[in-house]
Amino acid sequence: MGLGFSFLIACALILGVMLGVEVLGLNYLFAVIIPYLAFGVFFFGFIAKILKWARSPVPFRIPTTCGQQKSLPWIKQNKIDNPSSKAGVVARMALEVLLFRSLFKNTKADLHEGGKLTYQWEKWLWLFGLIFHWSFFLVIVRHLRFFLDPVPGFIRILENVDGFFHVDLQALYLTGFGLLLAVTFLFLRRVVIPQVRYVSLAADYFPLFVLFTIAATGILMRYFSRVDVVAIKELAMGLVTFSPTVPEGISVLFYIHIFMVSTLLAYFPFSKLMHMGGIFMSPTRNMANNNRAERHINPWNPVVEVHTYEAYEDEFREKMAAVGLPLEKELSKDEAAATKA
């Protein structure tokens, strides 16, 4: 159900652009208005989401831990898996964000003959997840060449490394194909493994279809159909300098590409894609486990009126002294004299 629904939506979007550009001539709408709108939705939506999450109080330290907590000096602490300091938290978060450490620990249980239960390292999701995210990131960085003039040196270096291998004298960007391959794997995984398919919803399939279309149209434009790159750079520079123009002769493939990117951007703040910002806001990961070392006061504890013993004694000191009750703070001499009199 979710699969078919997402597929239909993705097809409808592609068909919509093709009709809009080829038949109705709405080039300006698809090349300028929709990208601006989408970017606006992404930008403000992203900030709003993060602010909303940042405002949620997190009164207690609730990190998920998988190692020895800081304890007595002769017990060795696992400083990364059970961090007690900010540095440990940062190291743990960096390893998680850059290398997907928790996914690396994924295992798969198998039942063998004789009822033997074994756990096997499940590496493929980790591996393809890593390929997908890093490729996507590097592809985006490479795309900065369309929005910057002159193109900065680091982008050229990245292009040279990424496109080390040539086919027919033309650089072959490994990240582009890595992205397509990894998205395909992540999709097939959802379809083929029954348990994963059971928990997959339209919201899981849809971004994969959009990403697949983006990568596929990108590769088609670069290696096969040869679009007018100069015109596209002109369009991109127009967009970032807020003086948009739509040059003639840009292939419909490009319109599909940019429309799908716009779709992804607009969809971003309302979907699971927000894990990009959310990972940093997850209280199970961004806190040190120092519940026992430091006192954390719940910020929404109500203010309770208390009458301390000190105040009580101040109020009744003379009377207490008169009946001979023991005092923490004795009466001064004048007061004592007054009481006696």
Added chain:
Amino acid sequence: MLEKALIKERNNSFYGWLFFLLVLIGIGMGAYIYQLIEGLTVTGMSRDISWGLYIGQFTFFVGVAASAVMLVLPYYLHNVKEFGRITVVGEFLAIGSVIMCMLFILVDMGMPMRVLNMILHPTPTSPMFWDMVVLSGYLLLNLFIGWNVLEAESKGVHPPKWVKVLIYISIPWAVSIHTVTAFLYSGLPGRHYWLTALIAPKFLASAFATGPALLIIICFLLKKFAGFDAGKEAIRKLSLIVTYSMCITIFMVAVEFFTAFYSQVPGHMATLQYLFAGLHGHSGFVPFMWVFAILSVVALVLLIPKKTREKESTLLIGCISVFISMWIEKGLSFVIGGLVENPLGRITEYTPGLAEILIIVGIWAIGAFIVSVLYKIVVSVKRETDVYSANTIQISTRNEGL
């Protein structure tokens, strides 16, 4: 499985070793970038010597890779149980060696960025194309076999059935990688030194001496630094393989002299004269060939008598001699020696460039790094299974006592 490489090693020198290798790899990378910018002119190669040290190292390590079969074949076909503990050590050595081979080919290319053309425009009439096919296949075979067998062992179950099929395929495949590599040379009618059908069998024989000799050295190192014991019987059997193979190799090297000098074939004599005595005033290789000759004799003297072969210290010296002498024969003199006399009868000498040597050191370091990490996994798994089996034996003897 890979997570087992991250288990903390008790012996801190392991991390020092890895760091040392990383430094060498970094230097090699720097030298390679220099070579990429300047071109192959930074190497000692020239118009006449178009294959140099890179291809020599490649040839040598194809042999090391192929030698894994010397453990796999006895264990799986002849049920030599003693090798069970170390077959995976041999397979992982093959993985490191094949990766080194591929890197040596890559750095030997003037335009490495066009390497994909090998696949996009295949040339089935060229042995180079087939070398690529068999080497990549052999890498994948060893990766899948070694990985799955070790994983099954760590889980305490039998490996999946398809692994067994791959193992049987890998045995002739190992022979094929070195045969195809030999065909790269013996298929060239213009080079007399290489134009003999003996090259493929000589390659295989020397591979089966070098690889197991290296394995014996590795087993000693693993025992010393990681506490992993391959077993006395396995070492004894391996040393026997080294001895026979070494004898056959030296025999094959020697018979070449008869053909060349008894029949006085000028082309055949030229290289041998150049290598062992010097020719037309050029004698760059003579000292190396003397080392080769002396070490070969040392190896044979130490390995043939049972007494010295079974003594740890002399066996180790013998194996190191085998390794170095075979490295000189195959990695140094074979390729360059075949090219020193050009078709016009002129001698061109070869002196490697500094960048070339640094790149070679870098690739050796990459191979050593890969193999070290893989062996770390092996040792971690074996430690776990050893503890497990020790416990079950204890429990069973206790039950018997009851």
